[in-house]
Each structure stands twice: as C-alpha cells, then as structure tokens.
Amino acid sequence: MWLARLRYVFNRVLHGLPIIFAIVIVNFFLVRLAPGDAAQVLAGESGAATEEYMRQIREQFGLDQPLYVQFLSYMKNLLFFDLGYSFRHGREVSSLIFERLGATALLMGASMVLSVGFGILLGAIAAIKDRTFLSNMIMILAIVSYATPLFWVGLMLIIVFSLNLGWFPTSGIATIGAPLGFWDSALDVAHHLVLPALSLSFFYMALYTRLMRASMLETLGQDFIKTAHAKGISEGQVVRKHALRNAIMPVLTMAGVQVSAMLGGSVIIESVFGWPGLGLLAFESLFARDLNLLLGIFFLSSILVVVTNAIVDVIYTIVDPRIQLRSNTRNG
C-alpha cells in the first residue's frame, strides 16, 4: 500500500516539474522585458550602482552573450540553487531566502491550521443548525471576513489587541535581547505569532466556512446518511463518522489550491507585523529595488507551492481511499 502511495507522490512531483521549468523561463524573460538595461534593472538603481557590481551582474546573467547561452547558464545556476547575489544585503540570495523560510513556514502552518480548523468547525455548525440564528451569525461573519483586506485586519488587530489592550506585541517574531530558555523562547515566539496568524487566517477561514457549509449540506442530504440513520446510530455519530469526513474533502482540496494565495497574503501580513519571513524579505527587496532577490523569492515560493500541492495530494490519499487505489490500478 505504501509503495503505491510513494509511486503516486513521485508522479505528482514529476507533474510539477514542467511548471517549475516554466517559472524559470518566465523569470528569465521578465527581467528582459523591463524597460532599460537589464543589468541596471537587476542592480536595482538606475546608474547609481558601482561599475564593479554592474559588471558582476552582466557576468552572472551573461548579458553580453547570445540569448540561448544566457538561458543555459541561468538554468545551470538555478539547478545548483544559485539564485545570484543581493547587492543590498551583500549576501547570496539563496542563503538569505533559506534563512527566512522557517518564519514563513511557521506563519503559514499556523494560519493553515487555524483557517482550516475553524472553517470546518464553523461551516459544519452552520450546516447542521441551518436556518437558525447561530447559523446566520456564522454566515454573516464569513461574508464580512471574506470582504476584508488582509492588511486591514492586521492593523485593526494591532490597534485593539496591541495598542489598546496591550495583550500582544505589535511586531517581530521574538522579544529582542531577552535571554530565554528553549520553552520560554518558544512561548515568546507563539505570543508573537498570535496576531499575524489570526490576521492571515481570517480571510481563508471565511472561504472554508462557506465551502464547508455547502459541502456539509450536500453530504447531509445524501443516501448514505439515511442509511446511517436507519442503522439507529446517534445523530452525533452520523455527523462525526459519516457526514464530516465526506464533507471535508472539498475543503482539503481548496486548502491545497489556496497555499499559493496564502503565500501572497503572507507578504502583506509579514510586512504589517514585521514578521521576518520571505514575505517581509520581498517587501524589503521592493523598497530597495533589489529585483534579483525578488525574483529569487518568486522562484522559491513557486517551488514551495508545487511541493505543498504534492504534500496535500499525499494527505488526500490518506483521507480518501478512492484516489490512492485508483492510481494504483492505473499503474498496473
């Protein structure tokens, strides 16, 4: 069984490769689409960069070579995760990115769990208590959250919970200069994480709530629910053992699709809360006009999406037996 699952995962990853390749091509040509000298665009400042740096860029991107040679060397560099050099930070782009990856992963993970968890919970309640006051309140909350810009949610939470109530810090990932033990510092990070994770999950929670409600209503109307009732098992068991698991499927699919959008949202949330992840790095590179760094982030976040999608597929095979076995039979 696990072999079939492994093969399935391998197929999914293979499926993602052309997309990564396409991203490489797009990245390559985007720079050349920019008005003016590509080296200057990459250096990030018209004419102000040092001659040495400009030469370095021309050399790195082979801008004096024919296009196909440029492309091949670009590809070769990417293969070794050589994303170039950030003049602003005076460091390799790849090392800069990897350093920030953890914070973004933490934020995304927490927001994912929050939004999917609450979305499923609220959506299920709204469906089970359909046409009641509680259900209407949940749906109004979902409709409003669905229309609220991420950055604004973040700022409102800061105004209320940081500035007025003083419950949570306004920014950063940890208290600076506080010498702490492992558990204390973990707690400190968690304390900093609350508001950013809530802000990022707000919109997606609304999305999953709406989806879960629709899915749950549909599932509750299906024949196998009637079969379960006819067995004489309790209402709670019908919901837990039969309805919920089936209704969750579309939400899981959607959560996988939304990883890419959530990465975009993390740029906004990280810059609102000064959360030192990829998003904040992107925001900083924007201001510094450090395009090489920005392109590196774009490239890596795309790979991140491809990988996450593969992981979501694996989770799916565990939750839904039909998928895994279908691919099993297809592969012989």
Added chain:
Amino acid sequence: MTTSSSVLSVRGLRTEFLSSEKTWFPVVNHVDLEVAPGETLAVVGESGCGKSMLAHSVLRLLPKKISRLQGGEVLLGGRDLTTLSDEKMRQVRGNDISMVFQEPMTSLNPLMTVGNQIAESILEHEDISTADATRRSVELMDLVGISEPAVRAHHYPFQLSGGLRQRIVIAIALACKPKVLIADEPTTALDVTIQAQVLRLIDDLKTEIGMGVILITHDLGVVAEWAQRVMIMYAGRKVEEADAETFFQGPAHPYSQALLGSVPRPDAQIDSGDFAPLVEIPGTVPPLNKLGPGCAFADRCAHRTAGCTQAVPDFIEVAPGRGVACINAGDLS
C-alpha cells in the same frame, strides 16, 4: 390478517409535510397495514404516491423541520413507535426494524470499508466486542452471498459492483436480525439478472429469520413473483389491498386495473385470446398539496361518475386483508 399474528401493525397513519407556502398537507393519509412474520407485503404505486413516505414515517426518518406525524400508531412488538422518545426510537432502528434503500451506489459511505459499515450497526445495538462484531459482519457478508467475505470486508464501496453493494446494504439491514425489513425499491437501480438474485436473497432470508418484509415497488412483475399480499397506494392513501393471487385475478380499484393494464403480462400469449394491449394511464399523480375534495384518482379514471368528485371514498374492507376505496368498485368487475 388478524392482529395477533402481525409483527407490524400500522393504523390510521397520517404524515404531513410543510409546503413552500407554509401550510401542512398530508403525504400519508390514514393508512392501515399489517405484516406477519415470514410474509412479504408489496406496497405498490407510481412515484409520488406516498409509498416511500410511508416507509420513512414508520422508521421516523423524515426531517423534523418539514414533516410531522398527525395521528395513527405504528405497533411493533407491542410498542407504539410513534410515542417513543428519539433515543428509544434510535434503538429500534436497525435493530427491530431495518430499511434497504433504492440506490446501492450511494447508500454506502464511500470513505468507510464495507465491513466496518456492517459492524457499526452491530456495535450500536449489541453489547459485543469490536473483534466479535467484525467476525459477525464477515458472517453476514457470507450469508448475503458475497464470496471471499473476509477479503471483501476490507474493501471500500467503490471497489464493489452495484449488486454487491446492495448485498452489503442488505447485510447492514439484517445485521441485528430485525423483525421487519422495509425494502424501498431495492432493485430498481440494478440489472435485471441481479434484481432477481437480490430479491431471491431477501426472500430466502425472510424465511430463515422469520421476519416480515414490506417491499416497496412500482414493478408489478416483482410483486407477482415475490409478494404474498399487495397494497396499492395512490396520492398518500391506500386504495386497494388483497392477497397477491386475488389481486392479479381481479383488481377492484380502477387505478389497480390501470396499473395492471400498463404492464406487459408475462403470461400473455400473442396467439392466444388473453393478450391485453399495453394501456397507458393518462395524466400523472396530482401534487399532494393541491388535492380536491373527491377521489384523487378521479381526473385520470376511465370509470368516473358524478359521485367521485364529491367526497374521498372510504376504504371498504370486504374481508380481512381484502378491501378497496372506490364508490364504483362493486360495478366494475
């Protein structure tokens, strides 16, 4: 049919639904029925006649928000099911009285192995260990004629054919040896050859366990082959009742006659004289929330008289288990 020999008696059952205009209208109207152990009662009618509603009412499976019971009793083993608490009713369902539904393709939870779906019912109603329940479910799969039950128990519904799935549904229904099995069009969605197998299975198990069966169908061929007694429903009411032999020899209600006229007679010979041409019943079942004062069938009836639209005809019982609801019934034969 005397009450003492019945395992299930339904008396004067009336179920109402809430219309979109927020008024209540009956979908099951003053229905009586009796089922004896080891007997199959066929409930027959076109779609929308209320036969499925009747079954759901007996098991109290209708959604509470839009339906309600307005009188009548459902006696099973000396208890009136209509007065039980929800919790008590839950213990009856799947235990004393079970139901098999029409759609085998969708009647099983796609994300649960079929073995677990059978075991779930046993675990719910009996004080039994999980291992024993699993063993019982394999035995049940064997009982309903599934080969390699121990292997198939670990399969998911999508891995089984429609016929096999319906056998699983039946196994679930029989898991706790119910006194009554209600089969709601159990074979409509299946191939003809599989149909016969499934009905044969129900019939065999009926005798083996000694349960009463209510077979809901619109297929008179099925009725002729498998039922001992027949009940015809129209617009939520019982319009005729008879033992199967009497019914097929001489149906008394014009609706029954029309139904019989609209199926090809399996015994009809083209070269012999008793071939009856297929007759279609004109019109359709009227919407139940828009019924007039008279007989609901009057609009489509070939024998309509002035009295038909005056009042709903009473169900006249001429002998135990034999009756008809038609004011002209006497003149029709």
Added chain:
Amino acid sequence: MADLLNKNSVLRKIVTNVSGVISLVILGIIVLLAIFAPVLYPDGPFEMVGNPFMPPFGEFLFGTDMLGRDIAAGIAYGARISLLVGLVATFIIVLLGTVIGGLAGYYGGWVDTLMMRVTEFFQTIPTFIGAIVIVAILGPTLPNVIGAIAIVSWAPLARLVRAEVKKTVNLEYIEACIALGMSDIRILIVQILPNVLSTVVVAGSLMVATAILFESGLSFLGLGDPNIMTWGFMVGAGRSAIRTAWWMVTIPGLAILFTVLAINLLGDAFNEALNPRSKR
C-alpha cells in the same frame, strides 16, 4: 440566456433579495462618490486643506492625515480608482478566461492540453507575488497594476468556462449545428457563448471584488501609481501614525470592506437569480 436578456426578471429577483438591495444601495453611494469626486473636492485628494492629524467628525468628516490632506477627499477619489481597476481588470480577465477556456473546451485535443497546461501554470504560481514582481519590474503605473492583476487572475475563470463549454459542446443541438456546416466561430459565439454567459457573469461579478482587494494590497505595499490616491495607499501611509491616529488606517479600510462586501453580495444575488437551483 432568456433570463439574462429579460433584464426585468433578473433585476426584480435581485431587488426582492434583501442583501441584493443593501449591496445595490452601498454600491450606488460609492459610484456616485466616484462620479462626483471632482465636484465635491475640486482641489483633488493631494491638496493640504487643514491641520494634520485632525480627528474625524470634526471640521472634516473623516479627519485629515499627517500632511493635512482631507481623508474624505481621498475616499472619494480612491473610489474612482478602485472601481476602475475592478472593472477594467475584470474585463481583461473575462476576455482572457472566456477565449482561452472557450477554445480549450471547444476544440479539445492538443489545444486543450496546451491551454490547460498554461492555465495550470498560472494557477500554481503565487499570484500576488507574481503581480508584485510584474509591477516591480515594469514600473508602478495604473495600466501595469491592472495588467498584472489580470495576468495572474484569469486562470480559474478559464477553467470554469472550459468546463461549461465542454458540457455544452456535447449537447445534441450543437452536434446538429456542426452537421449543418456552421463555422466554428459562429457556433462558439452564437450557440455556446450564451450558455456560458451566466457562469461568466456570476464569476465576473465576484472577480471585480477580488481585483479591488488585489489592487488595495498592491498599493498598500507601495506598488501603486504614486500620482494616484488609492484606498490601499491611504492605509499604507496611515500605518506610521497608527499609534496616534486610528482613523487614517480605519476609514479607508472600511471603504474597501464595504465596497468588496457589496460587490460580493451582489454577485451572490446574481447567482441566485440566474441559477435558482443552486439556492438552498
């Protein structure tokens, strides 16, 4: 299609829907504000009209920002940009999505495979970061912002249209049209397009809201046209004064919230009016 042509019927359904009415009223106010912005605030949104940091509901309805600019004027002018971006971006998205999804669904085969591969690519890349990259490289002008939003957003619509077209193509009367020798273009435009129209209208109306949110995010990050006042920019600029002047971030944010909310509700009302079976 009949539903859509018979405007009275669709309109009536929307007007009889409570949230439909609310959304129409909110949208009406915002549209009026956008149209009459130059009349109400002839000096434009960048004019310093009073003291900085003046709280709302005093001399100025919504107060002033840190440079003494009237926030109400910013809201009025910002409405123009939000609506413009929402409508133009949606127009391009609908055009791209319908053409690509329509061709893929109609022709199938390698056309379908190719176009779906491209669609899949655009669905995989992180759209917001993609838009940031495009605007950052091509420069922060309004057309670039609109173009970037459209380029990264058309893929889901193309998929939707493709599915609808595939459903329609298999219908018998389309086969009859092919048998009659109608040209592909004619079949696509005259026969198939009307069938996918209600799907496109509903998806498109929600797309306007998404595009507005998208634009506000970009200008919040400072990727808007520096010569244009937008709601997202106002929130971004107000951030630095968040400790003292809550209204600078709160009020423009509310403007975005109400606009997007109204459009979403209208989209839902559209959906119920055009596809009654989806109503619960």
